[in-house]
Amino acid sequence: xxxxxxxxxxxxxxxxxxxxxxxxxxxxxxxSWNDGxxxxxxxxxxxxxxxxxxxxxxxxxxxxxxxxNDGTLWPSHPMYTQLAFALDRIKALAPxxxxxKTKQPFKAVLDNDLKALAAGGxxxxxxxxxxxxxxxxxxxFEAIVTDWLDKARHPRFKRRYTELAxxxxxxxxxxxxxxxxxxxxxSGGGVEFMRPMTEKVYGIPPEQVVGSTxxxxxxxxxxxxxxxRLPKIDFIDDKAGKPVGINKFIGRRPIAAFGxxxxxxxxxxxxxAGSGSRLMMLVFHDDAEREYAYGPANGLPDTKFGTFPQSLxxxxxxxxxxxxxxxxxWKTIFSNK
Amino acid sequence: xxxxxxxxxxxxxxxxxxxxxxxxxxxxxxxSWNDGxxxxxxxxxxxxxxxxxxxxxxxxxxxxxxxxNDGTLWPSHPMYTQLAFALDRIKALAPxxxxxKTKQPFKAVLDNDLKALAAGGxxxxxxxxxxxxxxxxxxxFEAIVTDWLDKARHPRFKRRYTELAxxxxxxxxxxxxxxxxxxxxxSGGGVEFMRPMTEKVYGIPPEQVVGSTxxxxxxxxxxxxxxxRLPKIDFIDDKAGKPVGINKFIGRRPIAAFGxxxxxxxxxxxxxAGSGSRLMMLVFHDDAEREYAYGPANGLPDTKFGTFPQSLxxxxxxxxxxxxxxxxxWKTIFSNK
Numbered sequence: 094x095x096x097x098x099x100x101x102x103x104x105x106x107x108x109x110x111x112x113x114x115x116x117x118x119x120x121x122x123x124x125s126w127n128d129g130x131x132x133x134x135x136x137x138x139x140x141x142x143x144x145x146x147x148x149x150x151x152x153x154x155x156x157x158x159x160x161x162n163d164g165t166l167w168p169s170h171p172m173y174t175q176l177a178f179a180l181d182r183i184k185a186l187a188p189x190x191x192x193x194k195t196k197q198p199f200k201a202v203l204d205n206d207l208k209a210l211a212a213g214g215x216x217x218x219x220x221x222x223x224x225x226x227x228x229x230x231x232x233x234f235e236a237i238v239t240d241w242l243d244k245a246r247h248p249r250f251k252r253r254y255t256e257l258a259x260x261x262x263x264x265x266x267x268x269x270x271x272x273x274x275x276x277x278x279x280s281g282g283g284v285e286f287m288r289p290m291t292e293k294v295y296g297i298p299p300e301q302v303v304g305s306t307x308x309x310x311x312x313x314x315x316x317x318x319x320x321x322r323l324p325k326i327d328f329i330d331d332k333a334g335k336p337v338g339i340n341k342f343i344g345r346r347p348i349a350a351f352g353x354x355x356x357x358x359x360x361x362x363x364x365x366a367g368s369g370s371r372l373m374m375l376v377f378h379d380d381a382e383r384e385y386a387y388g389p390a391n392g393l394p395d396t397k398f399g400t401f402p403q404s405l406x407x408x409x410x411x412x413x414x415x416x417x418x419x420x421x422x423w424k425t426i427f428s429n430k
Numbered sequence: 431x432x433x434x435x436x437x438x439x440x441x442x443x444x445x446x447x448x449x450x451x452x453x454x455x456x457x458x459x460x461x462s463w464n465d466g467x468x469x470x471x472x473x474x475x476x477x478x479x480x481x482x483x484x485x486x487x488x489x490x491x492x493x494x495x496x497x498x499n500d501g502t503l504w505p506s507h508p509m510y511t512q513l514a515f516a517l518d519r520i521k522a523l524a525p526x527x528x529x530x531k532t533k534q535p536f537k538a539v540l541d542n543d544l545k546a547l548a549a550g551g552x553x554x555x556x557x558x559x560x561x562x563x564x565x566x567x568x569x570x571f572e573a574i575v576t577d578w579l580d581k582a583r584h585p586r587f588k589r590r591y592t593e594l595a596x597x598x599x600x601x602x603x604x605x606x607x608x609x610x611x612x613x614x615x616x617s618g619g620g621v622e623f624m625r626p627m628t629e630k631v632y633g634i635p636p637e638q639v640v641g642s643t644x645x646x647x648x649x650x651x652x653x654x655x656x657x658x659r660l661p662k663i664d665f666i667d668d669k670a671g672k673p674v675g676i677n678k679f680i681g682r683r684p685i686a687a688f689g690x691x692x693x694x695x696x697x698x699x700x701x702x703a704g705s706g707s708r709l710m711m712l713v714f715h716d717d718a719e720r721e722y723a724y725g726p727a728n729g730l731p732d733t734k735f736g737t738f739p740q741s742l743x744x745x746x747x748x749x750x751x752x753x754x755x756x757x758x759x760w761k762t763i764f765s766n767k
Contacts, residue, residue, distance in 0.1 A: 154635055231677055275637070288681045298491055299681030300612070300638075306678055311670035311696055318696070318703045320677050327678075333648035340568055340657050341643055341664075342679055344625045344636030359648055359655070366655045 122268040124424075125261040131374070131422040134415045135265065138372040139272050142348065149370040153273040157347040159303075159339060159360060160266070162280035162287060164353040164399035165376050166295060167258050168247070170385040173398055174254045175286050176218075178241055182225035190224075199224070211397075222283075223324035227307055230319040231285060239289045250427070255294045260428040262351075262376075266295055269349070277347075279303045279339055281331035281356050285322075303342040305330045331356045336363035353378065354399040361414055373414040377401060380419040383426045459605040461761075462598040468711070468759040471752045472602065475709040476609050479685065486707040490610035494684040496640075496676060496697060497603070499617035499624060501690035501736035502713050503632060504595050505584070507722040510735055511591045512623050513555075515578055519562035527561075536561070548734075559620075560661035564644060567656040568622060576626045587764070592631045597765040599688075599713075603632055606686070614684075616640045616676055618668035618693050622659075640679040642667045668693045673700035690715065691736040698751055710751040714738060717756040720763045 126132040142151040163169035183193070183202045193199035198217035201209035210217065226234070242255055250257060266276050278287060278297055284304035291297040306327040309320040330338040336359050339347065350357070350364035353376040361373040378385050378401070379393060387396040390406040409416050419426065463469040479488040500506035520530070520539045530536030535554035538546035547554065563571070579592055587594060603613050613634055615624060621641035628634040643664040646657040667675040673696050676684065687694070687701035690713040698710040715722050715738070716730060724733040727743040746753050756763065 154629070157637075277637075284678070284681065292491070300494075300614075300679070302681060309674050309677060311673045311700070313699070318673065318699050320673060336648045336655065336657060337646050340646060341621070342637070344621065344639060362650070362655050363648070 122271065123261070123264050125264055127422055127424055129422050131415055131417045134372065134374070135268075138349065138370060139269070141370050143272050151348055151369065155345065155348065156269075156272070156274040157277065157343060157345050158269050158274045158349040159277045159279040159343075159347040159351070159364070160262070160295075161352040161354070161357050161360070162278050162282055162304075164378065165351055165357070166262050166278070167254065168384060169353075169399040170378075170387070170396070171248060171398075173282070175282050177245065177254075178238070178286065179221050179225040181241060181245065182237070183221060186225070219326070223307075226283065226286075227322045227324040230321055231309060232319070234285055234322055235289050238286055242290055252427075255290050256428070258294050258428050259376075259423070260425050261423045263295065263428055265351075266297070270296065274349070275301065277301045277303060277343060279330065279335055279350075279360060281305055281329065281334075283307070284330075303330060303338045305334075333359045335360035339363065348372070350374075351376070354401055355405055356399075358405055358408065361412075365412060365414070373409075373412070374417055375401070375405070375409055375414060376417045376419065377406075378419055380423075380426070384419055459608065460598070460601050462601055464759055464761055466759050468752055468754045471709065471711070472605075475686065475707060476606070478707050480609050488685055488706065492682065492685065493606075493609070493611040494614065494680060494682050495606050495611045495686040496614045496616040496680075496684040496688070496701070497599070497632075498689040498691070498694050498697070499615050499619055499641075501715065502688055502694070503599050503615070504591065505721060506690075506736040507715075507724070507733070508585060508735075510619070512619050514582065514591075515575070515623065516558050516562040518578060518582065519574070520558060523562070556663070560644075563620065563623075564659045564661035567658055568646060569656070571622055571659055572626050575623055579627055589764075592627050593765070595631050595765050596713075596760070597762050598760045600632065600765055602688075603634070607633065611686070612638065614638045614640060614680060616667065616672055616687075616697060618642055618666065618671075620644070621667075640667060640675045642671075670696045672697035676700065685709070687711075688713070691738055692742055693736075695742055695745065698749075702749060702751070710746075710749070711754055712738070712742070712746055712751060713754045713756065715756055717760075717763070721756060 123132055123135065141147055141149040142156065144150055160166055163173050167174065180202050183199060187193055187203055193203060198210055198213035198221055201213065202221065242253065245254060246252060247254055247257055269276055276297055278291060278301065280287060282304050284302055284306050287302050287304055288299040291302050292299065308323040308325040308327045310323055312319055312321055328334065328338065335357065339360065346367045347364045348367065348369070349372040350361050351374045352360060357375065365371050365373050378387050380386060386393050388401050389395040390401045390403045406416070460469055460472065478484055478486040479493065481487055497503055500510050504511065517539050520536060524530055524540055530540060535547055535550035535558055538550065539558065579590065582591060583589060584591055584594055606613055615628060615634055615638065617624060619641050621639055621643050624639050624641055625636040628639050629636065645660040645662040645664045647660055649656055649658055665671065665675065672694065676697065683704045684701045685704065685706065686709040687697050688711050689697060694712065702708050702710050715724050717723060723730050724736070725738050726732040727738045727740045743753070
């Protein structure tokens, strides 16, 4: 008897779920997208994989969508947000490190000498990240990041970085989740730099954030367990590391993947190599007026932060990956939150 | 107008959800558990954290529960299932490796010489794992594991290993999920050994399985991307590695954790160190008749597979962790699936 009640209630729930989903889709979920190829591709793909009985139907458990973060969900210019954080942290920590006044790459940061900073290359960058991201517990680091995200402002747009999420991508995330997808971030950025904000900004919980990691160590301090952040790289979730990270953390191949740079090439290749219907998209920053314009694909200026080379554009064309033009496909860029 | 329709439908869904949840709880979700301290503790904890307005209420997004696998959800005797798999694989691969006939630790496996095998220690074990778990693509490995799980039988119970999941724990997993929890496996076992079966057996999808990993490498073979499994340890998710793994993969501290051995000590400490209501439980194998009995806690025989030392029993008592007696707390051991 009890079982019957439960069965009926669940049946009704299912029915209402379908009805509300239909209503949701009937509204324009992607209202910040212009009517163009990008939007059409999204609607067609979601329609196919969610239609019961369609040959391309995908069960909800397998509807995995992965999103790069920098340059895909929020800006990566004039520099990666996490790099801006690292530079601010070096400056904040400088009083405790008088030796940094004369030691590169720290001197370059304190002098705002971007040329000397660039000359330090990747080795210098790793030193800066380690000095700013390690040596504290995970709880302390979370508090530092949360505080910085609240206080720091983007140099051009004068808003919090978390207020610069791309509105069309927020709509896309919401639309996919309403269509039964599980949305993940798969970013080259540090996982513990992103987690303090992804749930609030993107609706993506910490356990669905994949990123680069540094090693941590379990210790008991004054009877209380802590995880200490060590100055050692654990995993770089970029380029060929993205399929590795997807396999390690998610364990299921995405059916949709979204990126914006050569760091996302392998993630899109990996996604596209599965069977059945797939959607691969790249945000192309061609809007200097409202955001930034860089490539070097299609003759736009080159950049160190989110490079979109011509070879990626060519591969996209060849493989049917959809290139999103910020300028033409997006009615608005930033959310008004 | 459309918004109103949607709001009403969602409201109805919510109402039905609450009604059906109440019906679900009203039924005995833990019918294979005897009425004792273990069951009472579970019911009291879930009641507290799911009651709106209770000072110990926990929002659903934070209801993370982590489960060890070997010895907690299925048997770890007479040896870890994954070790049985490794030994079978070595035997299957032996014709291609004539040198194994005279080379340890392989010779010990082929001779069924458990004493020589034990003499090889951890180094020998790693060699066996690498020879049996690496050198193929992730897709090939998944197929090998799936095939083995279908064909192999437990030496004592003569059933598939996947048919030996503990019925009381399956009920607990279902009950927690019905109460808004997200259930994760956090095991010392290999993540890609577990993922092929966790969804079917435990209702836990691959992206909620945390375990030990070996390194993989992205390669394009004949134009098709593959992830090759390398003979290199990436991460050991055991003992002090469990909080590290939880932080890395989940990024949120569990409010409930379930284990059975010294490998789970730090996971339970880490879980218990959070604020608010917490539930930490240890399965104690004290039922030689229906399953196995080992400790060495409480004077039971010692073991290499899922050691439960007296110090763990003492810590459990001191910290209020609940010890589950298989013999007294469980009406049945195995599911009838």
